Amino acid sequence: MPPSFIMQAPGAPADHTPLCRLADLSDPGSKGFEFGEAAERFRFFVVRRGAEVFAYRNLCPHAGHPLDFPPDRFLTPKGDYIHCASHGALFNPEDGICVGGPCVGRRLLPIPVYLDGETVCFGEPRENSS
Ligand code: FES
Numbered sequence: 001m002p003p004s005f006i007m008q009a010p011g012a013p014a015d016h017t018p019l020c021r022l023a024d025l026s027d028p029g030s031k032g033f034e035f036g037e038a039a040e041r042f043r044f045f046v047v048r049r050g051a052e053v054f055a056y057r058n059l060c061p062h063a064g065h066p067l068d069f070p071p072d073r074f075l076t077p078k079g080d081y082i083h084c085a086s087h088g089a090l091f092n093p094e095d096g097i098c099v100g101g102p103c104v105g106r107r108l109l110p111i112p113v114y115l116d117g118e119t120v121c122f123g124e125p126r127e128n129s130s
Contacts, residue, residue, distance in 0.1 A: 006057075006111060007123060011036020015123035019046060022053070022118050028079030028093070032058055032072050044111045045074050046120055047082065047093045053120050056096050056108035060084040082108070 007015060013035045025031055025048035032045040043058035043066065058066045058074075062084065068074050069085035076083045081099070082091040089101030096108030114125040 006109070009042055011040035011042035013042070013122045016116075016126065017122040018116075019113065019120045019122055022048065022051075022115060022120060025053075025120075026079075028075060030072060030074035030082075032068055032074070045072075046113055047074065049093055051115075053113050053115060054093055054096070055111035055113040056082070057111060059109065060086060060089060060103070061098065061106040061108065062087060062089055062101070062103040
């Protein structure tokens with residue numbers, strides 16, 4: 001489970017903020033999000049694999065660069081790994097662990113997201129949601 005400080009980070013959206021529809025993401029696919037401004041900018045991205053979604057801060061553990069270039073391109077061409085455009089690090093979509101490139105063994109910082117029906121939302125699911 002992601003640390004709760006992520007949800008209180010400057011610029012982070014409010015808990016349960018709708019981000020997009022699941023159908024807005026290719027399968028596999030990814031999309032970046034940005035909330036806040038200037039020093040409080042909060043960047044993260046969502047990866048879809050089938051009916052599951054995963055999310056991470058858009059910050060590579062190697063040198064601290066955003067991962068995507070061009071924007072929203074976070075995955076390898078086959079969609080099997082998250083890819084950092086700067087120096088080619090590869091990360092498992094399911095756990096964010098680096099499995100190739102200059103930061104093997106380090107991991108992306110997970111962001112809590114969940115599906116509310118067909119909507120991808122920020123935060124932890126409500127107690128009564130299924
Ligand atoms: S900044 Fe991502 S691999 Fe170097």
